[in-house]
Amino acid sequence: MLELKEITKIIGDKIILRNFSLALSPGESVAVIGPNGAGKSTFFKLAAGLMQPTSGEILLNGEQIKKKTHLLKKRIGYLGHESFLYNSLTPLENLRFYGKLYKVKNIEEKGMELLKAVGLHYFKDIPIRSFSRGMIQRLAIARVLLAEPEFLLLDEPHTGLDQEAVSLLNQLMKERQKQGISILLISHDFEQVINVCDRVLILNKGRVISDRNIDPQLELMSFKKWYEAAVIGK
Amino acid sequence: MKIILADALTIAAKDLRNELKSKQTIGMMIIFSSLVILIFSFAFDPTNNTVKAIIPGLIWVITIFSGLLGLNRSFISEQENDSLTGLRVAPIDPSSIFLGKVVANLVLVIIVQLISIPILFLLFDYRFHGEMIWFLLIVLTATIGFIVIGTFLAALAANAKNSEMLLPVLLLPLLSPLMIGAVQATKIVLEQEGMKDAVSWLQLMAAYDLLFFAACFFLFEYLMEGS
Amino acid sequence: MKQPSAFVDRMLYILLVPAMFVSLYLIFIWSPIEKQMGASQKIFYFHVSTAWVAFLAFFVVGYYCVLTLKKPTESRFIKAGISAEIGVVFTTITLLTGMIWGKSAWNTWWTWEPRLVTVLILLFIYIAYLFVRKMEGTWEKIAKLSAVFGIIGCINVPIVFMAIRWWNTKLHPVVFGEGKNQSGGGVEPDMLVTLLFCIGTITLLYLFMMRKGIEIEKMRLTVRKAKSKVIEKLAS
Numbered sequence: 001m002l003e004l005k006e007i008t009k010i011i012g013d014k015i016i017l018r019n020f021s022l023a024l025s026p027g028e029s030v031a032v033i034g035p036n037g038a039g040k041s042t043f044f045k046l047a048a049g050l051m052q053p054t055s056g057e058i059l060l061n062g063e064q065i066k067k068k069t070h071l072l073k074k075r076i077g078y079l080g081h082e083s084f085l086y087n088s089l090t091p092l093e094n095l096r097f098y099g100k101l102y103k104v105k106n107i108e109e110k111g112m113e114l115l116k117a118v119g120l121h122y123f124k125d126i127p128i129r130s131f132s133r134g135m136i137q138r139l140a141i142a143r144v145l146l147a148e149p150e151f152l153l154l155d156e157p158h159t160g161l162d163q164e165a166v167s168l169l170n171q172l173m174k175e176r177q178k179q180g181i182s183i184l185l186i187s188h189d190f191e192q193v194i195n196v197c198d199r200v201l202i203l204n205k206g207r208v209i210s211d212r213n214i215d216p217q218l219e220l221m222s223f224k225k226w227y228e229a230a231v232i233g234k
Numbered sequence: 235m236k237i238i239l240a241d242a243l244t245i246a247a248k249d250l251r252n253e254l255k256s257k258q259t260i261g262m263m264i265i266f267s268s269l270v271i272l273i274f275s276f277a278f279d280p281t282n283n284t285v286k287a288i289i290p291g292l293i294w295v296i297t298i299f300s301g302l303l304g305l306n307r308s309f310i311s312e313q314e315n316d317s318l319t320g321l322r323v324a325p326i327d328p329s330s331i332f333l334g335k336v337v338a339n340l341v342l343v344i345i346v347q348l349i350s351i352p353i354l355f356l357l358f359d360y361r362f363h364g365e366m367i368w369f370l371l372i373v374l375t376a377t378i379g380f381i382v383i384g385t386f387l388a389a390l391a392a393n394a395k396n397s398e399m400l401l402p403v404l405l406l407p408l409l410s411p412l413m414i415g416a417v418q419a420t421k422i423v424l425e426q427e428g429m430k431d432a433v434s435w436l437q438l439m440a441a442y443d444l445l446f447f448a449a450c451f452f453l454f455e456y457l458m459e460g461s
Numbered sequence: 462m463k464q465p466s467a468f469v470d471r472m473l474y475i476l477l478v479p480a481m482f483v484s485l486y487l488i489f490i491w492s493p494i495e496k497q498m499g500a501s502q503k504i505f506y507f508h509v510s511t512a513w514v515a516f517l518a519f520f521v522v523g524y525y526c527v528l529t530l531k532k533p534t535e536s537r538f539i540k541a542g543i544s545a546e547i548g549v550v551f552t553t554i555t556l557l558t559g560m561i562w563g564k565s566a567w568n569t570w571w572t573w574e575p576r577l578v579t580v581l582i583l584l585f586i587y588i589a590y591l592f593v594r595k596m597e598g599t600w601e602k603i604a605k606l607s608a609v610f611g612i613i614g615c616i617n618v619p620i621v622f623m624a625i626r627w628w629n630t631k632l633h634p635v636v637f638g639e640g641k642n643q644s645g646g647g648v649e650p651d652m653l654v655t656l657l658f659c660i661g662t663i664t665l666l667y668l669f670m671m672r673k674g675i676e677i678e679k680m681r682l683t684v685r686k687a688k689s690k691v692i693e694k695l696a697s
Contacts, residue, residue, distance in 0.1 A: 011599055013686060048323050052459070074325035084320025088252050100244045101324040127255075143320075386613070390606055394596040403592055404610065407585035408617050411624035418628060438627070442620055449616055453609050456530060 001025055002047070002151050002182065007056035009042055016042045018206045020056070024151065029173070029183035031193040031214075034203035035231060040186045041081075043203070044153050047184070048078040074102065077149030079157055083140035087129040091120050091139050094128065095146055102147035114142040117172065133160040141169060145176070152176065152183045158192050170195055190227070194218055202230050238330040245321070245334025249308070250341060259307045260342055267300040267350035271357055280358045289360055290420035294413055296350050297343065297377065298406075304342045305384045306401055308335050309392035328455040332385065340381045347373065364423040372423060372436060376416035379443040383408055386450040389457050415439045466676075473669045480662040484655070492655040501565035506656055508558035510663035511551045512580060518548035518667065519583060519618065522590070526611030529604050535682065536675075538604040541611060543674035545590050547667060552584040575625040582621050586614040 002024040009017040016039045024030060032040050045051045047058070049069035058065045058072070065072045085094045092111055099107035115121040118138040128136060137160055144152065152173070158166055173183055173196055187193050193200060194214055202210040210230040214223075253260055274292055278285045312318035321331055351373075355362060362369075387404045391397040419435035422428065488506050495502035525541035559577050560570045571577075593607045 011601065050319065050322055070325040070327070073323055076323070078323045080316065080319060082316035082319070084317045084323075085315050086248070086252065086317055087314055088255050089248075093251070097244065097248045098320070098324065101241060101321070101326055103325075383613070387610075390593070390610060393598065393602070393606060394593075400592060400596075404589045407582050407589060408613065410582050411617070411620045414624045414628050434627075438620075438624060445616060445620070446613070449613060453530075453612065456605050456609050459605065 001059075001061050003059040004043075004047065005057050005059065007043075007046060007053045007058070009039075009046060009051070010054045011042070016206055017046075017053075020203075020206070020208065022201070022208075024182045024184065026150070026180045026182055027177055028199065029177055029185065029197045031185045031187060031197040031200045032203055033187060033190070033193060033200060033227065038203040039206040040203055041155060044078070044080075044155055044184070044186065047151075048076055048153055049073045074147070075150040077144035077147060077152045079140055079144045079152070079154045081155055083136050083143075085128060085136065085139060085143065088127050090125050090127055091115060091142075092124045094139065095143060098143050099146055104147055107146075110146060111142075114145055115139075117145075118142045118168065134162055134165050137161055138165060138168070141172065145172070150181055152181060154183065155186045156188065157185070158187060158189045166192065190223055191220055194220060194223060202227065204231055238327045238333065241326045241330035242333035242337060245331060246337035246341070249334070249338035252311075253338075253342065259304050260345060263300040263303050263342065263346045264349050266303055267296045267346055268353055270296045270299055271350065271354050275357055285358065286360060289354070289358060290417050290424055292354055292358075293351055293373070293420060294376070294416050296354065297347060298380065298409070298413070300346050300350065301339075301343045301380060301384060302402055302405070304339055304346075305381075305388040305405075306398050308339055308385065309388050310397065313392070322458055328458040329451050331458065332389070332451060332454040335389070336381055336385045339385050340378065343377055343381060344374075347377065362424075364426055368429070368432065369420070369423050372416065372419045372432070372439075375436060375439045375443060376412055376419075379412045379439060379446065380409060382443065382447050382450055383412075386446075386454065386457075389454070412439060412442050415442070466672075470669075470672055470676075473665065473672065477662070477665050477669050480658075480665060484659045484662045487655040487658055492651050493649065495652075498566060501561070504558050504561050506659040507663075508555060508562055509656060510660040511558065512555040512576070513660050514663050514667045515548055515551040515555050515580060515583060516618075517664065518544045518551060519587070519615065521671075522548065522587075522611050523615035526608040526615070529608040530612070533601055533604045533608075535600065536679075538600060538607075539675055539678045539682075540671075541608070542591075542594055543671055543678060545587050545594075545611075547670050547674065549584065549587045549591070551667070552580055552587060555580050556584065573625070573628075575622055575628075578625045579618065579622045583618060586617065590614060 004020060004022045007017055007020040008015070020039075020043060022030070032043065034040055042051070046053050049065070049072045060072055060075065063071075086097070089097065092115065095111040095114065096107050099111060104110060112121065112124070115124055118141060120135060120139055120142070123131070123135070128139060131139070137157070141157065144154075154173075157169060161169065170192065177183060183196070185193065185197060197214055199211070199213050201208050210226075212226075271292070274295075278288060309318070312321070322328070354360070384401075384405055387408070388397075388401055391400040391404060394400050415435045415438045419432045419439070422432040422435070484506075488503055492503075494500060521544040522541050525537050525544065529537045529541060556577070559580070563572050563574075563577075564570050590607060590611055593610045594603060596603055596606065
């Protein structure tokens, strides 16, 4: 259970987030959408322990996280805009390095398993410099899953992926969700949002302006209409 | 503490493996230090006997110049794919990043010294008479101090767009006491003068190392905090 | 706008102008001419008082750097910066007067004398600090980075002094304390009074410049904020 309570974040003299609250229970998948500059990425950075909120608190399983960010960091898998991978290392070396930092046991087995799951095991000994954007993104996903986090923070994971990779990613996410892992997703791709998530928040100018559940039968068009009405209507 | 050390070694091993694969930074550093020696041998005629007096200074000039190249790379290379953020979201203490980088940079600079100092002696036809152990101890102490503060400031400068230019401007004034000590102590050892003075310079350098290591170690997390 | 602050400024100004004239009178007319060096010794008063302010300003920078690191606020950040800028001015004056002194006392423009070299390195650290502040990014980030550098720089200054003192302690007359009866060792009481008054005046000048500098910087900030607000309004 990850809770953010009345988080406010001020950077410079801009208020990025105002009184933002969110509770994420196990197995839930929540999408955060909104126009550019709404504060989505900042919210992720706060949740990943990269930043401290100006006011408000973050609770992990009821325990306050303040300076003990490593408790939080260990349970969170953060997939950012960039892959965080080293170009001169091979996929397996990359996973081994991060596995050591996250204190993962039997890294070798788990690494190979994940490489197979994301379909990169044939390339395990090639430096990733020559990889395409889609392959790197798949490896980045493997890196995030390696530490078996309880919460996945995915910042636009679908960008630059082809159809095949998208369905692979969605399948991986669904699997994890069934195991009780919570997923937070930032996306501009509404189709994937409907596919993956049970609940959606709209952020605008640092505030949650709308919050609703998604049922799988929802039409893309009506979802878009609802989003536009929520953002422009205010 | 043990965990910090283990994480630091993991990071250092990763950096050194990267370096072992590409050999770019270390190659550049060695070539650059050789070139500096070459330029100096044009500037000061090596056949002239009085030139022997500048050898201790030259050791440190080449160490600092070539070391700056490596220091510049050590955090810039983490900006590719933003992997520094990857380290920051990992459940490790920020100081272990610092420690790891210090170890990796230290290894690089010592390798460069192992090659460039003999080249310097060779090209300037300098015969080593001093006590080897003291010489090594002095070089190691001063190099550690240089790398500690250099790594710290490299992390600071990496936030700027013109970090390659910024780093020397930040680093050199702070290095001045260490360099005075290093040059004086090296001179004493090479010329086999009173060892007592060399020991007191060594003490000053050791104190400098410890003080700045402690300060950098604790202040490093402020450099890693994003905003 | 703010009455009390304007009042303090005016009082400082009223105090500062006469003090300046009095110290000039004390230096050039009242205090005796030194036997060996003659009139050129008068620069000594400026040299010592600007050097004092140079170190004082650096201490202030260090103080505000520690505070900024504890809890960054805009005003602390500005104070550290203004103090550093004034420090650059005073270190430069100290170096110039020191060189003139050196030329007339030892017939050389530059001596590797510990205090003088420390001031030179202090100048470089000040400039490096100002470079750090000129980096791009949000002010909070820069405040943090520059504060870290300021603290490291502060730790460095005494070590620099010690190292250079060990390296070379031949030339400078030890004016106060354990005078070794070198040339210029020991100060006549009249000279001491002048010197102390001079130090007081220059410190006052520093305070005045600090206050004005902070005010100007805050005005700049207000204008910048207003500007970005207008831009935002026009854009949306």
